[in-house]
Each structure stands twice: as C-alpha cells, then as structure tokens.
Amino acid sequence: MGARRRAKRGVTIVDVAEALGVAPSTVSNALHDKDIVAPRTKARIMAMAKAMNYEASAAARALVTRQSSSVGVILPDFANPVFNEIISGLNSILVPAGYATLVASTANDGRTCKAAIHAFVKRDVDAIVVISQCLDIEETAQLAGCGLPVVLVHRTPADWQTTHAPSSTFDYVGMDNTGGVYALVRHLADLGHRRIGFITGPKQSSAACERTRGFRDGVAALGLDAAPELVADGSYDFIAGMRGARELLSLPQRPTAVIAANDLMAFGTMDVAQQMGLSVPKDLSIVGVDDVFFSAFPMISLTTARQPATEIGESVGERLLERFSDEALSPIAVTLPVEIIVRHSTAEAPSRVDPGSPLSTDNLEAYLASRWKPSTIIVA
Amino acid sequence: MGARRRAKRGVTIVDVAEALGVAPSTVSNALHDKDIVAPRTKARIMAMAKAMNYEASAAARALVTRQSSSVGVILPDFANPVFNEIISGLNSILVPAGYATLVASTANDGRTCKAAIHAFVKRDVDAIVVISQCLDIEETAQLAGCGLPVVLVHRTPADWQTTHAPSSTFDYVGMDNTGGVYALVRHLADLGHRRIGFITGPKQSSAACERTRGFRDGVAALGLDAAPELVADGSYDFIAGMRGARELLSLPQRPTAVIAANDLMAFGTMDVAQQMGLSVPKDLSIVGVDDVFFSAFPMISLTTARQPATEIGESVGERLLERFSDEALSPIAVTLPVEIIVRHSTAEAPSRVDPGSPLSTDNLEAYLASRWKPSTIIVA
DNA sequence: TTGAAAGCGATACCAC
DNA sequence: GTGGTATCGCTTTCAA
Numbered sequence: 001m002g003a004r005r006r007a008k009r010g011v012t013i014v015d016v017a018e019a020l021g022v023a024p025s026t027v028s029n030a031l032h033d034k035d036i037v038a039p040r041t042k043a044r045i046m047a048m049a050k051a052m053n054y055e056a057s058a059a060a061r062a063l064v065t066r067q068s069s070s071v072g073v074i075l076p077d078f079a080n081p082v083f084n085e086i087i088s089g090l091n092s093i094l095v096p097a098g099y100a101t102l103v104a105s106t107a108n109d110g111r112t113c114k115a116a117i118h119a120f121v122k123r124d125v126d127a128i129v130v131i132s133q134c135l136d137i138e139e140t141a142q143l144a145g146c147g148l149p150v151v152l153v154h155r156t157p158a159d160w161q162t163t164h165a166p167s168s169t170f171d172y173v174g175m176d177n178t179g180g181v182y183a184l185v186r187h188l189a190d191l192g193h194r195r196i197g198f199i200t201g202p203k204q205s206s207a208a209c210e211r212t213r214g215f216r217d218g219v220a221a222l223g224l225d226a227a228p229e230l231v232a233d234g235s236y237d238f239i240a241g242m243r244g245a246r247e248l249l250s251l252p253q254r255p256t257a258v259i260a261a262n263d264l265m266a267f268g269t270m271d272v273a274q275q276m277g278l279s280v281p282k283d284l285s286i287v288g289v290d291d292v293f294f295s296a297f298p299m300i301s302l303t304t305a306r307q308p309a310t311e312i313g314e315s316v317g318e319r320l321l322e323r324f325s326d327e328a329l330s331p332i333a334v335t336l337p338v339e340i341i342v343r344h345s346t347a348e349a350p351s352r353v354d355p356g357s358p359l360s361t362d363n364l365e366a367y368l369a370s371r372w373k374p375s376t377i378i379v380a
Numbered sequence: 381m382g383a384r385r386r387a388k389r390g391v392t393i394v395d396v397a398e399a400l401g402v403a404p405s406t407v408s409n410a411l412h413d414k415d416i417v418a419p420r421t422k423a424r425i426m427a428m429a430k431a432m433n434y435e436a437s438a439a440a441r442a443l444v445t446r447q448s449s450s451v452g453v454i455l456p457d458f459a460n461p462v463f464n465e466i467i468s469g470l471n472s473i474l475v476p477a478g479y480a481t482l483v484a485s486t487a488n489d490g491r492t493c494k495a496a497i498h499a500f501v502k503r504d505v506d507a508i509v510v511i512s513q514c515l516d517i518e519e520t521a522q523l524a525g526c527g528l529p530v531v532l533v534h535r536t537p538a539d540w541q542t543t544h545a546p547s548s549t550f551d552y553v554g555m556d557n558t559g560g561v562y563a564l565v566r567h568l569a570d571l572g573h574r575r576i577g578f579i580t581g582p583k584q585s586s587a588a589c590e591r592t593r594g595f596r597d598g599v600a601a602l603g604l605d606a607a608p609e610l611v612a613d614g615s616y617d618f619i620a621g622m623r624g625a626r627e628l629l630s631l632p633q634r635p636t637a638v639i640a641a642n643d644l645m646a647f648g649t650m651d652v653a654q655q656m657g658l659s660v661p662k663d664l665s666i667v668g669v670d671d672v673f674f675s676a677f678p679m680i681s682l683t684t685a686r687q688p689a690t691e692i693g694e695s696v697g698e699r700l701l702e703r704f705s706d707e708a709l710s711p712i713a714v715t716l717p718v719e720i721i722v723r724h725s726t727a728e729a730p731s732r733v734d735p736g737s738p739l740s741t742d743n744l745e746a747y748l749a750s751r752w753k754p755s756t757i758i759v760a
Numbered sequence: 761t762t763g764a765a766a767g768c769g770a771t772a773c774c775a776c
Numbered sequence: 777g778t779g780g781t782a783t784c785g786c787t788t789t790c791a792a
Contacts, residue, residue, distance in 0.1 A: 012769055023779040028771060038777060058503045059442035060769035063784050068439065070482075070503075078468035079673070081461045088458035088485060095484065095495075100503060102450075102480050105468060115475075123438045123450075123480060176760065183760035238677070271679045293459070294674050297618065298751040299651045305760065342756035371678040376722035380556065380563030380685065392785055403763040408787060418761060440785035444768050763792075769784105776779080 011054045070100040071127045072120030078105050082309050089313020121146045127320050149323045151316050156206045172333040173315045177210035180305035180338035184287050185218025188257045192349035195225040197255035199234040199244035199265050211261045234265050239368050241268020256349045263288035263295050276356035281347035301344040308336045391434045450480040451507045452500030458485050462689050469693020501526045507700050529703040531696050536586045552713040553695045557590035560685035560718035564667050565598025568637045572729035575605040577635035579614040579624035579645050591641045614645050619748050621648020636729045643668035643675050656736035661727035681724040688716045
C-alpha cells in the first residue's frame with residue numbers, strides 16, 4: 001500500500017558535533033560562517049564536516065526557518081519554448097545561489113492555476129513567479145494573500161491592478177513592447193513602406209496592448225497611413241495570423257508590409273501570402289515579435305523584435321535574490337530593451353502593388369483547419 | 381544580510397486537535413484516512429480541518445517521513461521544446477498525486493549535471509528522471525549510489541550499462557525508434573522510392589543508433605538500394621541536416637527521398653533542396669522523426685514519425701508512482717509505439733530524376749553559418 | 761479506538 | 777566563544 005520507509009540515513013549535525021566534542025549549535029554556526037565562532041574551531045568543524053561528508057537536511061532546515069530555498073514558477077502552458085528560455089535564465093541565477101525551481105502549468109485554466117499556487121504555498125516556496133495570462137480576481141487575491149514575494153512576467157502590475165486587485169505589491173519584469181514595435185514600424189518606413197498592416201495579440205494581455213500602441217505611435221509619428229482597417233484583431237496563434245493576414249491582404253488597397261504582434265502570427269501571414277502568390281519580401285514585407293527559434297531558420301528568415309527571454313529570467317532571478325535579503329523592498333518594474341533582428345522577410349516597398357490572387361476558399365475556418373491536418377496517420 | 385524571518389504561521393495539526401479536544405495523533409490518522417479511526421471521529425476531524433483551512437507542512441512531513449513528494453528532472457538543455465512535452469506529461473500524472481517537479485538543466489556539462497543531482501539528493505527528492513545524453517561514469521555512479529528510483533528517458537539501460545555502469549537498476553522509457561524509421565522506409569517504398577538517403581543522429585546516442593538500424597533493416601527487408609553512400613553522418617541539428625543533405629543530393633545518382641533522423645535535420649534538407657531548385661515533394665520526398673511543433677506548419681508540412689513525448693512523460697510518471705508504492709519492483713523498459721504522420725513532404729517517386737542545380741558555394745561551412753546570420757541588428 | 765510522548769535534524773535563544 | 781535546550785509540525789510507536 002503506502003510507500004515503504006526510506007532506509008537512507010545521512011550524517012547529521014549532531015554526528016559532526018559529537019565527533020569533535022563540540023555542541024551542535026557551534027557546528028551550525030560554523031557552517032553558516034558566523035563570526036561568533038573562533039577561527040580555529042570553525043576550521044576544525046569545516047574540515048570534519050567535509051570529511052564526514054555532511055549534508056544539511058533541506059527538510060529540517062525548512063521546518064525551522066520556514067524557508068525552502070525554492071521558488072515556484074507558473075506558466076500558462078508547457079508548449080511555448082519561450083518560457084523555457086525564461087526558466088533557463090532564472091535558473092542560471094537561482095541555482096548557484098542554492099535555490100531550486102518548481103514548475104507548474106496552468107494549462108490556461110483557473111482551477112489548475114489555483115491548485116498550483118496552493119501546492120507551492122504548501123511547499124513553502126520562498127517566492128512565486130507568474131508567467132500567465134489567465135490569472136483572475138480569485139487567484140490574484142490568493143497570491144497577494146499568501147504574503148510571498150511575487151514577480152509578474154509580461155504583465156504589468158498596473159494592468160493587474162486596474163483589472164483585478166485594488167493594490168498590489170508585485171514586482172514586474174517585461175520587455176519594451178511599445179518601443180520594439182515602434183522600431184519595427186520605423187524600419188519598414190525606412191524601406192519606403194507607407195501602408196502597413198498590423199495584426200494584434202489578445203486584447204486582455206497588457207503586453208499585446210503595448211505592442212498595438214507601439215504600432216499606432218509609430219504610424220502617427222512617422223506620418224504613415226493610419227486607416228483603421230489596417231489593424232486586424234488576432235490572438236497570438238498561427239491560425240489567427242492567417243485570418244488576420246487574409247483580412248489585410250484582401251483589402252482593396254492592400255498594405256505593402258504586415259507587422260504581426262508575434263512570430264507565430266507572422267508565420268501565418270507568410271503562409272497566406274504564399275498562397276496568394278505574393279512573394280516575400282519582394283511583394284510583401286512581413287515582421288513579427290519574439291524571435292522564436294524558427295524565425296532564424298533560413299527558410300523562414302523572419303525580421304522580428306527579439307524578446308529578451310533569457311535576460312528576463314535572469315532579471316527575475318536577481319530581483320528575487322534582492323528581495324530575499326531585504327523583504328522591505330518596494331515593488332519595482334523592470335522593462336528590458338528589445339533588439340530588431342533584420343532578416344530576409346523585409347525589403348524595400350514595391351513600386352507597384354500587385355494585389356495577389358484572392359484566396360479561393362469560401363469557408364475559411366474549415367480551410368485553415370484542413371491545412372493543419374495530416375492526410376494520413378499510420379500507426380507503425 | 382541574511383533573509384528576514386518569515387512571519388507567516390499556518391494552522392497546525394495541534395490547533396485542529398485542540399479545537400476538537402482530541403490528540404494530534406488521532407488527527408494525523410484521520411487525515412490519512414486510516415481505518416483505525418472511528419468513522420464519526422474521522423468525519424468530525426475532516427470537517428474541522430477543512431473549516432480551519434488546515435494545510436500540512438511539507439517540510440515537517442518530509443523531515444519525519446524522509447520523503448519530499450517531489451521528483452527531480454534533469455534535462456540536457458532548456459531549449460528543446462520536446463522536453464517540455466515530456467515534463468507536461470509527467471506533471472499530468474505526478475501533480476494530481478501530490479508530487480511536485482524540480483527541473484534542472486545540465487547545459488550538456490558534466491559538472492553542472494553532477495551539481496544538479498547533488499542538489500536534488502540534498503532536497504530529498506523521491507526519484508530522479510534523466511533525459512540527458514551527457515551522463516558519464518561519474519554521474520552514473522553518483523546516481524546509482526544515492527539509492528533513489530531513477531528513470532532514464534531515451535537512453536536504454538543496456539546502452540548505459542555497456543558504456544558505463546557494470547550493473548544498473550534504472551528504469552527506461554523511450555520510443556520505438558527502430559520501428560518508426562522502418563515504417564517511414566516502408567511508406568516511401570510504397571510510394572515507389574527505391575533509392576533513399578538517410579542522415580543519422582549522433583552516434584553516441586542509443587536512440588539515434590536505433591533509428592539508423594530501422595533504416596538499414598527497412599532497406600534490407602524491402603530490397604531497396606543499400607549503397608553505403610546513402611547514409612550520411614549527422615548530429616541532430618539543422619546545420620548537420622544541410623550538410624548531410626548536400627552530401628546526399630550531390631551524389632552522381634541522387635536519392636529520390638531523404639530520411640533525416642530528426643525533424644530539425646529534415647528542415648535543413650528542405651532548405652538545401654530548395655536552394656538546389658528541387659521541389660518538395662515533386663522532385664524529392666523528405667521525412668523526419670519527432671514531429672516537432674513546426675513540422676505541422678502548412679508551409680513546412682513535414683511527413684514524420686511522431687515522438688510520443690507526452691505519453692513518455694505520462695509513462696514515466698506512472699512508473700514512478702508504482703515504484704513509490706512498491707520499492708522492490710525490478711527495473712523495466714517501456715518502449716512506446718510511434719505513429720507516422722503523413723503530410724505534404726512526401727509523394728510518389730519521380731519518373732525521371734532531375735539532379736538539381738549544384739550548390740554554388742565552395743566554402744560550405746561559412747555559407748551555412750551566413751544563412752543563419754541576420755543582416756542587421758538594430759538596438760531599438 | 762484514542763491519547764501521550766518520543767523523535768526527525770537543524771536553528772536560535774540564553775546561559776555560562 | 778561555546779554549550780545546553782526548546783522548538784519547528786508532523787508521524788509513529790506504545791499504553792491505556
């Protein structure tokens with residue numbers, strides 16, 4: 001039935017103390033390098049501890065200090081590689097400092113998310129990092145109520161605050177979405193594009209809104225065509241990109257460039273362009289935001305604004321370390337700069353705008369879905 | 381300096397006991413649903429615990445039971461999305477059972493890997509899952525020495541054993557690499573291909589060797605062209621795919637189909653084919669193994685043998701749960717079946733074999749590297 | 761069936 | 777500086 005008792009027994013602090021004829025408390029102090037211990041004693045203890053291969057028990061320490069030296073990370077889903085990069089950056093800071101990372105996915109579901117927070121709190125994590133679009137009032141309250149340091153990634157506390165909590169002491173780490181897209185607009189304007197389309201991310205995401213704002217700001221500042229039909233609603237996935245692209249490219253006077261709020265939608269746009277017989281970048285320039293792994297592929301070679309994912313993770317890690325050593329810190333917001341990576345999906349605006357061949361399919365949704373389906377699955 | 385003491389104080393088991401006027405041990409027993417407790421008492425305790433919002437302290441429990449209800453996962457790197465899928469599957473089993481997952485990356489480095497194992501053991505993880513190509517003798521010994529259940533993913537214990545450890549009690553979970561590639565060969569043979577090229581994975585990986593064997597077995601069994609020059613050495617990355625493809629497609633009599641040992645190399649092959657003016661799948665069929673996210677993209681639409689990553693994770697989780705309830709279990713090896721996903725990168729063999737235009741570049745390496753480089757990086 | 765008490769291993773406080 | 781010892785919250789004998 002129940003799990004068998006583990007036989008393993010390690011060397012305890014008492015063992016070390018007895019071996020040396022000193023008190024456990026002295027050993028503890030020495031191991032923590034407290035100045036109160038005499039240098040000679042400290043040296044003896046250190047040596048003996050090493051010789052006996054002493055390892056402090058994380059559980060015992062956690063019980064008394066109420067700190068587990070671990071932080072919980074909540075992701076919306078495991079599928080998006082960009083979260084890995086963030087965790088990688090986070091770990092690069094936290095692991096050397098003796099912390100471990102617990103990960104959980106919300107699967108974009110409130111209940112799962114709440115359960116994850118719950119599980120983390122129960123395990124006495126020292127902090128919670130949230131990279132999730134789907135926290136609601138309840139989860140926010142739960143998070144605020146547990147009294148732990150919380151860092152929000154890609155979601156501004158302001159957004160959070162106005163949407164949900166009356167006041168929040170959460171830290172924020174994100175990227176310069178507005179500036180990134182603005183720079184993208186300028187890049188295209190420099191290439192002579194005057195009529196640029198934009199496919200937005202989901203409206204509930206503050207980061208997506210910032211990207212849209214960067215577009216509008218750029219268009220206004222550079223005096224480009226600001227026709228409202230040049231902004232299409234999207235939602236960060238490939239299909240949304242296809243849908244948005246189809247809308248924009250079917251316009252009576254189609255844009256000569258399209259900015260998608262993320263790379264995935266830019267890929268969708270590429271696909272539609274190709275189907276309409278538009279060659280990229282000769283007939284149409286396409287750019288995205290994020291710089292996912294595949295954007296660098298020669299066959300894709302997408303111009304994009306790079307999300308500094310690793311740096312975001314590192315920044316979160318550093319901030320956490322700060323908070324651990326000084327709990328009184330007031331919340332901060334870190335906005336990391338982005339780089340524009342110019343590849344081969346952008347070029348000078350065409351002198352003559354070829355409308356392209358209209359998409360033949362009537363039932364777009366079914367058509368889009370069918371483009372994903374393999375024709376056969378053979379069970380080997 | 382040091383971390384401030386956390387003020388938080390939760391409801392303890394003693395609190396619940398006092399509120400009811402019973403003994404802590406009875407509460408403990410009731411909460412564990414032990415039959416020894418009278419049904420009425422049990423009900424009262426359960427109710428009160430819920431009412432008081434009681435949460436067991438993981439640390440206290442871990443201290444006495446020597447089990448932390450957590451498992452450590454070691455990945456080679458955080459970049460590969462397939463590992464996420466595995467973790468996702470693992471969590472879907474482990475989290476409902478009350479376990480948490482700790483992740484660490486070896487960054488393909490022995491020292492980091494050792495440190496990760498060490499950190500896990502110190503934290504009393506109940507098991508370690510290793511998804512890593514880079515464990516060496518030392519790490520293996522370390523792993524075997526800590527007396528914890530260990531599950532190897534994508535690396536057979538046999539391989540492990542002959543290469544490193546004299547004996548191993550590790551479980552293994554992987555996929556049917558041989559059968560998958562065999563099925564791929566048959567699929568191509570059914571389409572009329574007789575001369576098929578293969579780009580291998582890294583030779584030190586047992587999984588890669590199995591894939592190569594699947595190819596050779598298929599070619600032999602189906603009586604296809606078994607010329608040795610049809611097998612090119614690769615290493616699982618895009619550049620290796622390009623290199624291998626260039627080698628195979630420059631053959632005096634080029635193959636009409638190429639199987640790459642993974643999808644990334646298949647993408648590299650697509651890229652080279654395109655540059656040589658070969659149209660896929662009309663002139664050349666291309667297949668991979670893994671079915672990464674991008675393989676499903678309409679613009680790629682790669683025929684491939686799907687790696688059952690989620691299922692692998694689930695299988696690992698289930699196995700772990702089994703071992704937790706019965707430590708005496710002898711090690712097992714689970715090989716999960718693969719599916720062949722037929723998309724649009726494969727078609728009937730061409731009746732006439734167009735050699736394609738030879739790649740113009742002399743210095744292939746420099747050329748390959750340059751294909752990746754963005755022309756400009758603009759710091760916004 | 762329930763209760764009392766002894767740890768688990770480390771920390772922290774207070775004497776000495 | 778160092779040594780005793782209570783304590784963290786839970787599980788687990790062993791008695792009643």
